[in-house]
Each structure stands twice: as C-alpha cells, then as structure tokens.
Amino acid sequence: MIAQIQAHSYRCLRYVRQPIGPFQVLIGPNASGKSTLLDVVAFLADLVREKEGVAAAVASRAPDVRDLCWMRRGESLELAIEAAIPEHLRACRNGAYACVRYEVVSSQ
Numbered sequence: 626m627i628a629q630i631q632a633h634s635y636r637c638l639r640y641v642r643q644p645i646g647p648f649q650v651l652i653g654p655n656a657s658g659k660s661t662l663l664d665v666v667a668f669l670a671d672l673v674r675e676k677e678g679v680a681a682a683v684a685s686r687a688p689d690v691r692d693l694c695w696m697r698r699g700e701s702l703e704l705a706i707e708a709a710i711p712e713h714l715r716a717c718r719n720g721a722y723a724c725v726r727y728e729v730v731s732s733q
Contacts, residue, residue: 626709633703634695636661701732
C-alpha cells in the first residue's frame, strides 16, 4: 500500500509531502493540485513501465521535461513514493525492511 507521496517542483506542486492512509479523500478547489498529486503516482508508474524510457513518459505529459517543473522554471524535479511492504514479504527477509521508497530526481 502506498504510504506517502512526495513531490518537489512538479507542475503546480512546489512541495508536497502527503502521508496516505488506507482511505484517502482529496478535496480542494479547481486547479489546486489534486489531479497533479495523483499524476505523481501515474508518472512514476509510466517511468517504470515504459519500454521507450523517460522520453516517452515525459512526452505523454509535456513536450519537454522543463514544462513539468513548477512554474516552468526547468530547474529540478523530484518525485517519490513510499509503500509499506506486506507482512508476508517482510518475513522472507527476517523483517529487515518495513517500507520501500521509489524516488526520481531530474536536474537541469
């Protein structure tokens, strides 16, 4: 289960570190970043799945990676997801790890 979503300079999100519980509701006015927060998860999934690599994942969202940066400044972009490792998988490693973090950083 996803435990936390983190974004720095991604689209309209300057910095967000949002813990996620078993039941989560996103509420806010239009253009406040609700869809962008969800796109952090989708973008990271695309980066992992895309056979064409980073270029294809970026191209599905913007012409250039700089366009994905906060206020289109094109400086850097950081995305991360933390997920809890299920108990039955922790047991395989003697409980050594309770969570996993997938992080991507792009700097110009």
